[in-house]
Amino acid sequence: MLRSLALAGVCMMLAGFALSSPVPSFSLSERLAAPGGTSPLVPTERIDALLARLPHHQGSVAGTDGVRLHWVAFEPGDYHLDYRYLGKGAHFPEFSLQATTPAPAQQPPRGTVILLHGWMMDGGSLMPWALELAQNGYRTIALDLRNHGRSGHAPSGYGTREGADVVAALKELKAEDQISGPVHLLGVSYGAATAIFAARELGPQLRSVVAMESFDNAGQAIRTMVPHMLSKPPERLSDYVALPLARWQYGGRGLDEAIATTDRKLGIDLDKVDVGQALAQVPACVLLVHGREDQHIPVSQGRALAAAAPNARYLEVANEDHLTLPMRLDRLSGVVNDWFAEAGDGQCAPAPVLAAAE
Numbered sequence: 001m002l003r004s005l006a007l008a009g010v011c012m013m014l015a016g017f018a019l020s021s022p023v024p025s026f027s028l029s030e031r032l033a034a035p036g037g038t039s040p041l042v043p044t045e046r047i048d049a050l051l052a053r054l055p056h057h058q059g060s061v062a063g064t065d066g067v068r069l070h071w072v073a074f075e076p077g078d079y080h081l082d083y084r085y086l087g088k089g090a091h092f093p094e095f096s097l098q099a100t101t102p103a104p105a106q107q108p109p110r111g112t113v114i115l116l117h118g119w120m121m122d123g124g125s126l127m128p129w130a131l132e133l134a135q136n137g138y139r140t141i142a143l144d145l146r147n148h149g150r151s152g153h154a155p156s157g158y159g160t161r162e163g164a165d166v167v168a169a170l171k172e173l174k175a176e177d178q179i180s181g182p183v184h185l186l187g188v189s190y191g192a193a194t195a196i197f198a199a200r201e202l203g204p205q206l207r208s209v210v211a212m213e214s215f216d217n218a219g220q221a222i223r224t225m226v227p228h229m230l231s232k233p234p235e236r237l238s239d240y241v242a243l244p245l246a247r248w249q250y251g252g253r254g255l256d257e258a259i260a261t262t263d264r265k266l267g268i269d270l271d272k273v274d275v276g277q278a279l280a281q282v283p284a285c286v287l288l289v290h291g292r293e294d295q296h297i298p299v300s301q302g303r304a305l306a307a308a309a310p311n312a313r314y315l316e317v318a319n320e321d322h323l324t325l326p327m328r329l330d331r332l333s334g335v336v337n338d339w340f341a342e343a344g345d346g347q348c349a350p351a352p353v354l355a356a357a358e
Helices: 003-011 028-033 044-053 123-135 160-175 190-205 218-230 239-250 253-266 275-279 299-308 329-342
Strands: 057-062 068-074 082-088 093-098 112-116 139-143 183-188 208-212 285-291 313-317
Touching: 028 253, 044 123, 057 160, 068 123, 068 160, 082 329, 093 123, 112 123, 112 160, 112 190, 123 139, 123 183, 123 329, 139 160, 160 190, 183 190, 190 208, 190 275, 208 329, 218 239, 218 253, 218 299, 239 253, 275 299, 285 299, 285 329, 299 313, 313 329
Parallel strands: 112 139, 112 183, 183 208, 208 285, 285 313
Antiparallel strands: 057 068, 068 139, 082 093
16 A cells, blocks of 8 residues: 555645745755755655555656656556555545556557656656556556756756656657557656657657646746645644745745746746646647635646647636646546547547546
């Protein structure tokens, strides 16, 4: 059982820079420029323990800017997956996960799904989705994005540079015979924006995309997310000092100044990282999924993405927020599997209809 893996969901979002540093060392621009390590909420030991019990392949491939990207792949098979969403705990959503070694698949993979995680996460955080899709006949490959997990370090691009990494990685994975059948992308939050930028460049090499809770514009996402994170009540004794100081420092012009400093550090203009513009140029079938209660990346950004690309399909999920949505395999696994199965030859399935949450 991997119940503690639920804590990983807190950082399945661009808001992985959620004010976790003590005030003396805290610099929002530094955190915006690079994640500063994997979130301590990710139960790495438990993830690694489950990974050690299951057959898989792993390695590294070249991205861009000289960065190396770590990957982990699962082959299709019946993993006897037992996934249960347990609802919200005291602070974060919780779930349990069990899986066993599968018998060899009798058929070749239906395709390959590349999984892209959120900020301050790694490929292991998407293990439930990797196993779910592998159990449904796909080879799944979870990448660690640059500056995350076991991958190398290079300037962040808020999806732009990371998308170029995915394109380069896919080319090398194909050369190493790791890709089988049509290629699909599944990304969450920061990884969703990355998937859209990659899809624009991959063009007809890609069959379809599922982008969960992507931002529409990087600068705007930061301007809505940071105030939301700062509005949270204190959880630790140190928060009673840190939060008021951070609210004072990054309220109003302070946040704009932090973004401008980040722009200079990264050599990009975050206000011009336009995911909607990229999405409008993607020929593959794209399903956008957004939780209606999302306050980290407000649902207005999901709706703006959908409006920017009439050929994309949009699913707004009631009663789910930025933390719960990626964990709701019980609500979304059928939707995702159907989307991948039905996409092809330029014909995209209609927007799915989701039953009300139980």
